[in-house]
Amino acid sequence: MTVLARTIEATRRYGDVLALDRVSLDIRAGELVGLLGPNGAGKSTLINLFVGLRRPTSGTVELLGGSPGDPVTRRGIGVTPQETGLPESLRVGEIVDFISAHFPKKVEKGELLARFGLSDLIKRQIGGLSGGQKRRLAVALAFAGEPKLVFLDEPTTGLDVEARRALWDGVRAFHEDGGTVLLTSHYLEEIEALAERVVVVGRGRVLADDTVRAVRDIVGVRRVSLSAADLPDLPGVIGSEREDGRVHLLTTDPDRLVVELVRSGAPFSGLEIRPSTLEEAFLTITSKESAHA
Template identity: 40%
Template sequence: MDASPHELASLRGVRKQYGKVLALDGIDLAIAPGQMLALLGANGAGKTTAIALLLGLVRPDAGQALLFGLSPQQLAARRNIGVMLQSAGIADNSKVRELLALTRSYYPQPRSVDECVALAGLDGLLGRQYGTLSGGQQRRVQFALALCGNPRLLFLDEPTTGMDIEARQALWRAIGQLSAQGCAVLLTTHYLEEAEALADRVVVLARGRVVAAGSMDEVRRHVAQRRIRCVSSLDVACIAAWPEVRSARALGTAVAGAAMAAMPSAAAGDRGRGSADAGPDGGDRIEIVADAAEPVVRRLLAEDPTLSDLEVQRAGLAEAFIELTRDDADVAPATQREAA
């Protein structure tokens, strides 16, 4: 099997089908040394299947899966990885200390217990039985077990599910330390802020295909929208009808763009302005989503001399993700979401 020296793991033209359900449709994916790759997609997009192929848990129907240049089923390849999946079949009566000792025994050069404890935040938990731990504490134990073999590549499937904010941020710091030491990380997460905080490369799956891949900025550029916030006395429904505007809202009331153009002005004004936060000059705090910021900002300033608190932001990863996977949940039936 041929493998690029710049790839630790890869899928090449991989196709995987479960009965009538096409989970992956000829995707390419590669992970480089030291890279932190976030694999994103709606439920059923194919993330779990992609990971299962790289771990050797299933085989592709077509294409090739490689792990360190070898078949993922080979023990020599698996000894270089650490895995933290969404669920773990760990005996409730096992003590944390025993779990670490057992897992470390599988590897020729394991990471020290002290380092695993420090990275995963397990101080005070070594003598506890796994079943007595909270959900967040159990996830930290699973993270520590994934580190025991001192892996070159770490698979983290929804790693911070069940963790509070403090524990989640502590895990982010630990993942950052591992990356700085040269460990590559493949991360799947439903928390888009987690991907933004950690990943240097993003791959977005939809309907079993790669719909976007690249750096965070490159994925954001798939959506050219800008978010404009200001305090203005202008009518929100009128702004929403401007040709450059996708939507405008005051407070929590969203107003679709061109669809509002035919609304009678008095009714539209009531809907757009009814319960909005008032600005210092009697205007409303408004949020506008536009395809281009410049013409909208120029018109705002021209039509409202009292406009204030103007902010312009580019689309974030959340907006890009929603746009790229917009139809995924509707297209994929429930059976596909479960399979993939």
């Protein structure tokens, strides 16, 4: 598959802070990649390198076969950063026209607004929009120039559930037409719902890079759920919570845990064992990285 964006041993420092540490990553045509990591992991810095807003301290960054610093090359991408500032006096239709004018090809205005559920706002001033409406507009603008590759940094921050799902539909439509997307999110269900490939970063390094299922399997975490009033200390438990009368235990060795539970003689019922969610896998990967730091 064609590589649209690439970092090779890319390092980025801000003074004494090491934001990215020799990161090598390829984004291939047609992929929808989810970038996960805690605050300060290097997600936004990585996107800034790809889109030419920052240069690596060392290493190489390639974009669409050229340099991210080339304005002509950047015409082939769309970007929604974490924070955007749109002119509040302009109307929604006017800002779409303004952004579209920067690109040789453009999506028809009505089609673009409809894709993200903004059709009824075309004549509204941006200053009169809600925060969620502004965010949806900012995401829609990333798709205005018929990009080959779109970078979305926390695209659904501040959106309610309905608006978030409407935005998901717009991103999916672009991807199904052959578009390529790299998105970051704190909403792990968003990554599970959208991404085919997951890249987990922490402390400036890539900790995992694979499918959602494979990322779960990498950490081998299983969720053991049961009903019990009290439980003894059990081996291999890396996390636990109690909810609605049930206890949920995270472990990498469910067989040993269950054997020790039976040996303890503690009464329990309704035992269930299932694979971890991406959230559980994510927390395990990043906690292991912190422990080794």
